[in-house]
Amino acid sequence: MNIQYKKGVIELCVLSMLYRKDSYGYDVSEYISKRINISDGTVYPILRKLKSEGLVTTYLSEESGGPPRKYYKITDLGRRQYLADKAEWLSFVRQVESILEEDGNE
Amino acid sequence: MNRNEFIDILRKKLYENNVSDVEEIIAEYDEHFSFKLSDGYSEEEIAAKLGNPEEIAMQYLAGNPERKSGAKKAIVVTGLVFADIFAGAFFVLLFGWILVMSAFTIATAIIGMCYIGGFNVYSLIPPVPHYWLGIIYALMFFSLAVLSGVGIFYCVSFCRQLVRAYGRFHRNCISSASGKAVLPPLPTYPQFPMKTQRILRRIALISLAVFAVTFVLAYISSALAAGVLEFWHAWKWFMN
Numbered sequence: 577m578n579i580q581y582k583k584g585v586i587e588l589c590v591l592s593m594l595y596r597k598d599s600y601g602y603d604v605s606e607y608i609s610k611r612i613n614i615s616d617g618t619v620y621p622i623l624r625k626l627k628s629e630g631l632v633t634t635y636l637s638e639e640s641g642g643p644p645r646k647y648y649k650i651t652d653l654g655r656r657q658y659l660a661d662k663a664e665w666l667s668f669v670r671q672v673e674s675i676l677e678e679d680g681n682e
Numbered sequence: 683m684n685r686n687e688f689i690d691i692l693r694k695k696l697y698e699n700n701v702s703d704v705e706e707i708i709a710e711y712d713e714h715f716s717f718k719l720s721d722g723y724s725e726e727e728i729a730a731k732l733g734n735p736e737e738i739a740m741q742y743l744a745g746n747p748e749r750k751s752g753a754k755k756a757i758v759v760t761g762l763v764f765a766d767i768f769a770g771a772f773f774v775l776l777f778g779w780i781l782v783m784s785a786f787t788i789a790t791a792i793i794g795m796c797y798i799g800g801f802n803v804y805s806l807i808p809p810v811p812h813y814w815l816g817i818i819y820a821l822m823f824f825s826l827a828v829l830s831g832v833g834i835f836y837c838v839s840f841c842r843q844l845v846r847a848y849g850r851f852h853r854n855c856i857s858s859a860s861g862k863a864v865l866p867p868l869p870t871y872p873q874f875p876m877k878t879q880r881i882l883r884r885i886a887l888i889s890l891a892v893f894a895v896t897f898v899l900a901y902i903s904s905a906l907a908a909g910v911l912e913f914w915h916a917w918k919w920f921m922n
Contacts, residue, residue: 601710601713602710602713602714602717605714609731615731615732615733616714616728616731616732617711617732617733617738618738618741620707620710620711620714620738621741621742624742634863634864635864635866636863636866637866638866644865646706646709646710
């Protein structure tokens, strides 16, 4: 599938993960690449894009025995955007499904 | 392609594309390598799964924040300078208070020693007619000195922690204005270990109790010794 096409959907998946809990970059990358067939490096630019759009922010968390880790956290704007995008995506998928099923009924 | 080659190409391309905060991006990929390596993957495998570094660098072009952060940063810095003036004055005041408390502690300790030693330089200390009465006075002053000593210790720790917390706040303001990640804020009150806390509380309580008891005791015994309630008139303390 076209990479640009996937990227928009992956943005939604990343927001969905961060909607549930704050995570650091590697966490997000692992979570997404285990479920969707994309190269591991794709998630980091998406995280940065989401940050520059103000949908997520970052903070450092000091952990024992290591350098501070950069966590991503969804913003209020990000939450609203996610819920709106999710609803839109789900209804879009249903519409596409109904079209494709008509073809299968022949 | 190994780790260094991947990182080098990515860094070079990011700089060529004028992407901001290149090192922050590099740090994330470097961390990715570290995590995967500890999971047992080879550097070549990890690099292959990450994808082509040149293509990755291209993906950062879309999400590159404009250089608008310069103006925002200037506003934040201006605000911080004003905040610093007030915070600075406040810290000077706190420091002054610590100095006053220290002087008080030292003075009370010296007065106590004078009563015990039985000397009275230039009659600066109100004289008492009996030595045993002086001992009670000395105890009273010593407990006061210990109490304010604990106060100073706490004050100094508080002051130190406040300065550190303010420093962190200061740093985070600038970091967030320039779009960098921020560190968690520090607590504004000192964090003592439980044991220190217990000891401090015990010393403070005991010295307070001793002070209260000796104060009452000193008054009663002075009044009895002088034969009047306002014993300081009998001993001509405030008459020169």
